[in-house]
Amino acid sequence: GNSVTQMEGPVTLSEEAFLTINCTYTATGYPSLFWYVQYPGEGLQLLLKATKADDKGSNKGFEATYRKETTSFHLEKGSVQVSDSAVYFCALSDSGGYNKLIFGAGTRLAVHP
Amino acid sequence: DVKVTQSSRYLVKRTGEKVFLECVQDMDHENMFWYRQDPGLGLRLIYFSYDVKMKEKGDIPEGYSVSREKKERFSLILESASTNQTSMYLCASLRRGRDYGYTFGSGTRLTVV
Numbered sequence: 322g323n324s325v326t327q328m329e330g331p332v333t334l335s336e337e338a339f340l341t342i343n344c345t346y347t348a349t350g351y352p353s354l355f356w357y358v359q360y361p362g363e364g365l366q367l368l369l370k371a372t373k374a375d376d377k378g379s380n381k382g383f384e385a386t387y388r389k390e391t392t393s394f395h396l397e398k399g400s401v402q403v404s405d406s407a408v409y410f411c412a413l414s415d416s417g418g419y420n421k422l423i424f425g426a427g428t429r430l431a432v433h434p
Numbered sequence: 435d436v437k438v439t440q441s442s443r444y445l446v447k448r449t450g451e452k453v454f455l456e457c458v459q460d461m462d463h464e465n466m467f468w469y470r471q472d473p474g475l476g477l478r479l480i481y482f483s484y485d486v487k488m489k490e491k492g493d494i495p496e497g498y499s500v501s502r503e504k505k506e507r508f509s510l511i512l513e514s515a516s517t518n519q520t521s522m523y524l525c526a527s528l529r530r531g532r533d534y535g536y537t538f539g540s541g542t543r544l545t546v547v
């Protein structure tokens with residue numbers, strides 16, 4: 322079945338460091354891919370998405386490219402801020418079926434001044 | 435913007451009680467979903483619905499049921515609450531078409547004592 326694997330956390334970085342959170346997926350067909358962010362005490366917010374191979378999603382300085390050849394959708398940011406501290410979830414949608422959204426386990430990011 | 439409203443932010447219930455979690459969306463979306471979120475496990479799909487009165491089991495349906503009598507409302511029911519159902523419950527609604535994406539409610543943190 323479809324699944325998402327993302328790197329375990331926590332990831333601890335200093336402010337202005339480069340961020341990569343790895344995400345790989347297993348899916349039949351052509352899923353859409355998402356990154357969601359959850360700030361402390363809040364609900365899930367869509368960070369970015371990509372709906373087909375080679376698409377790049379971007380938002381708030383974060384980027385991720387849909388790589389079908391490596392079944393990956395790694396999240397990157399060139400310079401993190403303390404305010405980026407949150408839990409990040411990679412997810413895929415089996416858009417050819419019931420459109421179920423399937424999540425990875427989440428990666429906690431802590432950014433220190 | 436789509437709004438997904440979950441009726442309670444925090445709930446405390448006793449073991450054996452029947453519990454209703456309500457979710458309402460305001461954009462006439464067909465697909466709605468219930469997830470539970472637990473640390474280290476990400477979000478797991480409990481049930482989903484793709485139309486009024488239509489429902490499908492997700493990955494962890496045991497101990498839960500759902501009701502979708504009107505398009506805008508999707509209810510999650512814990513038939514007899516148990517302590518292992520203490521969790522954060524998140525409802526989501528799917529927007530199809532050009533701006534394909536999921537909107538989440540703020541979540542209900544349920545504690546079963």
